[in-house]
Amino acid sequence: MDFAPFPEDFSAGFAVLVGRPNAGKSTLTNALVGQKVAITSNRPQTTRHTIRGIVHRDKFQLILVDTPGLHRPRTLLGERLNDMVAEALAEVDVVGFCIPANEAIGPGDRYIASQIAASGNKPVVAIVTKADTVSSEQLAQQLLAVSALGEEVMSAERAARRARLARKEKSKTADLPFRKDSGPAAQRQKSQGQETRQPANDGQGGWADIIPVSSTKDFQVEELANLFSTYLPDSPPLYPDGELTDEPEATLVAELVREAALEGVRDELPHSVAVTVEEMQLREGRSENNPLLDVHVNLFVERSSQKAIIIGKGGSRLRSIGAEARKNIEAILGTKVYLDIHVKVAKDWQRDPRALGRLGF
Numbered sequence: 001m002d003f004a005p006f007p008e009d010f011s012a013g014f015a016v017l018v019g020r021p022n023a024g025k026s027t028l029t030n031a032l033v034g035q036k037v038a039i040t041s042n043r044p045q046t047t048r049h050t051i052r053g054i055v056h057r058d059k060f061q062l063i064l065v066d067t068p069g070l071h072r073p074r075t076l077l078g079e080r081l082n083d084m085v086a087e088a089l090a091e092v093d094v095v096g097f098c099i100p101a102n103e104a105i106g107p108g109d110r111y112i113a114s115q116i117a118a119s120g121n122k123p124v125v126a127i128v129t130k131a132d133t134v135s136s137e138q139l140a141q142q143l144l145a146v147s148a149l150g151e152e153v154m155s156a157e158r159a160a161r162r163a164r165l166a167r168k169e170k171s172k173t174a175d176l177p178f179r180k181d182s183g184p185a186a187q188r189q190k191s192q193g194q195e196t197r198q199p200a201n202d203g204q205g206g207w208a209d210i211i212p213v214s215s216t217k218d219f220q221v222e223e224l225a226n227l228f229s230t231y232l233p234d235s236p237p238l239y240p241d242g243e244l245t246d247e248p249e250a251t252l253v254a255e256l257v258r259e260a261a262l263e264g265v266r267d268e269l270p271h272s273v274a275v276t277v278e279e280m281q282l283r284e285g286r287s288e289n290n291p292l293l294d295v296h297v298n299l300f301v302e303r304s305s306q307k308a309i310i311i312g313k314g315g316s317r318l319r320s321i322g323a324e325a326r327k328n329i330e331a332i333l334g335t336k337v338y339l340d341i342h343v344k345v346a347k348d349w350q351r352d353p354r355a356l357g358r359l360g361f
């Protein structure tokens, strides 16, 4: 790996974008990175895997983790998705909480905000996305509403932490033969005002920052990158220049096939489609400057009625899924691709832990 020379005050680290489905996380990731790496779609929850894009600048390197839409779990799959989000939050230097400018703040946003607040001491930048879709008055209103949400969840979380701490202290002392907080040491501590530990995510009242952006109109995207960079630790670059994503190629391929399969099925399928890559290798006997990548994938649905939808009349839908997916895979991997898709029924895979494991969740 070749690293270009970097200045002494270089910083590098990780950011995660969270937000409810359709909040614009994938589009923002792409805008920041400058190339299509995350999967966008106008339907919710197409981002299943944590996909990283890397923002390279002269003074910093920002590694972005794009999470699945954090949402209230309904099925086992939902719980796993939320686990993945929690893991992602634990690993980053700064959290970007995406809230669309053109939708009222709802219980979904509140739930996510409280999850982030509970997750600890990471600075949270509230990002009001899709700023181009509203008037400046509406944008100002939304910024105020987002700010109020920050105050609300952070102070609620502080109160909850204090209550949790108090309960913990109480249960620790409850089964002792004498009261632990009545001895001289405890009295001394109390008189010095040390009895309550302060929660970690304190001090701001609300968010670390609030910024409106538009990914499609390139409004304030660079400002956001710079803002994120102020939260990164001093560090040499973590990835070589030019590397845009470290997501294994197979995951990208599976995502692209899944995205193509969901296109055109307007409402019903998003939660019922999973894709695994069975085999991916360069075809033998091709010349070095004209390689062909053979890709075999399984596309799982839950019911045979869904299989019929995916395949379409005389196989027509499956053919266009294949063509669309192949075009996008070729664009990202930069080589010609032969794509073979097998449609299979895996009954109730969303609720079956073994099936989830097999499908890579």
Ligand SMILES: Nc1nc2c(ncn2[C@@H]2O[C@H](COP(=O)(O)OP(=O)(O)OP(=O)(O)O)[C@@H](O)[C@H]2O)c(=O)[nH]1
Pocket (backbone or CB within 6 Å): 019, 020, 021, 022, 023, 024, 025, 026, 027, 028, 039, 040, 041, 042, 043, 044, 045, 046, 047, 067, 068, 069, 129, 130, 131, 132, 133, 213, 214, 215, 216, 217
């Ligand atoms: N007008 C406008 N539309 C946007 C902008 N950013 C995203 N969108 C649209 O909003 C929709 C959702 O965007 P995504 O980036 O897929 O949202 P997401 O949060 O990644 O969604 P999930 O993967 O479902 O969690 C897409 O149709 C985007 O084209 C923006 O800045 N302006």
